Amino acid sequence: MQIKQARFVISNTTHLKCPSPDLPEYAFIGRSNVGKSSLINMLTGRKSLAKISGTPGKTQLINHFIINEKWYLVDLPGFGFAKISKSIRQKWENMTWNYLINRSNLITTFILVDSRLEPQKADLELITWFGEKNLSFVMLFTKIDKLSKRQLLINVENYKKRLSKQWEELPLSIITSAKTGTGKEDILAYIAETINTNF
Numbered sequence: 001m002q003i004k005q006a007r008f009v010i011s012n013t014t015h016l017k018c019p020s021p022d023l024p025e026y027a028f029i030g031r032s033n034v035g036k037s038s039l040i041n042m043l044t045g046r047k048s049l050a051k052i053s054g055t056p057g058k059t060q061l062i063n064h065f066i067i068n069e070k071w072y073l074v075d076l077p078g079f080g081f082a083k084i085s086k087s088i089r090q091k092w093e094n095m096t097w098n099y100l101i102n103r104s105n106l107i108t109t110f111i112l113v114d115s116r117l118e119p120q121k122a123d124l125e126l127i128t129w130f131g132e133k134n135l136s137f138v139m140l141f142t143k144i145d146k147l148s149k150r151q152l153l154i155n156v157e158n159y160k161k162r163l164s165k166q167w168e169e170l171p172l173s174i175i176t177s178a179k180t181g182t183g184k185e186d187i188l189a190y191i192a193e194t195i196n197t198n199f
């Protein structure tokens, strides 16, 4: 698949106001600074498509983009700010959880994790939650250009070992770099393969 067109559609605070669910949809979620905006820009070949969600006020919203007029790409708000207040955290959780559970056209969510870090508690909790809710997801290891091949292998193995404590079959994962474009083809191929899934 090639992305020929990518256009911002709308930002929302609730899934109830999102575009009518008549096109397949893929969401991106991750802790702040994981490289989500950069990855979305890399995938779509647009330098600042996801910037709109990085501007103050837009960071805590569900952002819809339409791709090739055929499917929605959704940039979900970043989470895991160290000093976020309880009420903001709860707001994020309510908005995001409700979106993920209720969005009928959501095919898969890409969960971004920083390849340089040990498995983070918040990421593991999120992955567990997806499992509990039986929601489809693919893990994306980000910023792999910052690691040596050897270190990347060690980190990914470490992550998988951790997940294998909980998962009989390991979740699908793709290594990515917004800087070099690694992972772009794999992500787009995954979307092309799954886009005709009924919803």
Ligand code: GDP
Residues within 6 Å of the ligand: 030, 031, 032, 033, 034, 035, 036, 037, 038, 039, 054, 078, 142, 143, 144, 145, 146, 176, 177, 178, 179, 180
């Ligand atoms: P977001 O908060 O998840 O949207 O993260 P951003 O996309 O804003 O990225 C956070 C920081 O990491 C920025 O300084 C980016 O330039 C940097 N970054 C993101 N992805 C990559 C990558 O693949 N490689 C490298 N070297 N840096 C990256």
